[in-house]
Amino acid sequence: DVVMTQSPLSLPVTLGQPASISCRSSQGLVYIDGNTYLNWFQQRPGQSPRRLIYKVSNRDSGVPDRFSGSGSGTDFTLKIRRVEAEDVGVYYCMQGTHWPRTFGQGTKVEIK
Amino acid sequence: QLQLQESGPGLVKPSETLTLTCTVSGGSISSSTYYWGWIRQPPGKGLEWIGSIYYSGTSYYNPSLKSRVTISVDTAKNQFSLRVSSVTAADTAVYYCARDYEVLRYHSDYGMDVWGQGTTVTVSS
Numbered sequence: 001d002v003v004m005t006q007s008p009l010s011l012p013v014t015l016g017q018p019a020s021i022s023c024r025s026s027q028g029l030v031y032i033d034g035n036t037y038l039n040w041f042q043q044r045p046g047q048s049p050r051r052l053i054y055k056v057s058n059r060d061s062g063v064p065d066r067f068s069g070s071g072s073g074t075d076f077t078l079k080i081r082r083v084e085a086e087d088v089g090v091y092y093c094m095q096g097t098h099w100p101r102t103f104g105q106g107t108k109v110e111i112k
Numbered sequence: 113q114l115q116l117q118e119s120g121p122g123l124v125k126p127s128e129t130l131t132l133t134c135t136v137s138g139g140s141i142s143s144s145t146y147y148w149g150w151i152r153q154p155p156g157k158g159l160e161w162i163g164s165i166y167y168s169g170t171s172y173y174n175p176s177l178k179s180r181v182t183i184s185v186d187t188a189k190n191q192f193s194l195r196v197s198s199v200t201a202a203d204t205a206v207y208y209c210a211r212d213y214e215v216l217r218y219h220s221d222y223g224m225d226v227w228g229q230g231t232t233v234t235v236s237s
Contacts, residue, residue, distance in 0.1 A: 001175065031217065033220075037220075037223060041159075050227075051224055054225070058221065094224060096213050100173070100175065101149070103161065104158075106159070
């Protein structure tokens with residue numbers, strides 16, 4: 001199985017400041033079509049997960065442009081340019097290249 | 113607009129079988145090219161993929177759960193279901209259904225992009 005390792009697991013951030021979450025996979029995530037199927041999800045308290053980023057760096061419809069994804073190979077990053085109060089929650093990376101699908105442990109973003 | 117809705121009992125006794133159903137609206141399971149999946153989240157913990165199925169019956173499971181899990185499809189009802197046998201307290205979780213990736217994927221923008229609201233299952237006597 002592909003192990004997804006996130007860091008940090010807890011991220012206190014001051015409003016208006018940037019935040020960055022790392023996700024590392026235990027093996028490469030390039031699919032046979034040449035794409036890397038690495039997703040980022042946001043889960044606000046009491047809500048279902050919501051996909052924010054797909055294929056490493058593509059924002060889903062309605063996702064603010066302060067969210068960005070980057071990376072390649074086995075190292076990936078989610079960045080929030082300026083954290084807002086509504087960004088509080090847990091963020092997960094997930095690989096959709098291999099079976100079984102696997103998620104990172106989650107990173108809890110909170111306001112200082 | 114595609115929507116998924118989980119349903120099933122909120123309480124299951126230890127050693128019994130848990131059965132949940134995901135009803136798909138706004139699209140047809142049998143005319144789609146997607147896998148359809150189940151994911152769970154124990155209280156206060158992270159997300160765990162359980163398994164996914166294509167309408168033809170082709171399925172994949174999490175190796176850690178494979179011996180106790182069965183996912184099936186009912187195309188007439190536009191539903192897919194999850195069965196977990198011999199449940200214990202460790203199976204207590206919120207269970208989500210979601211649209212997985214296409215079976216024949218090529219530069220796809222989809223995959224785990226649509227989720228249900230989740231249903232809470234407690235295993236207790």
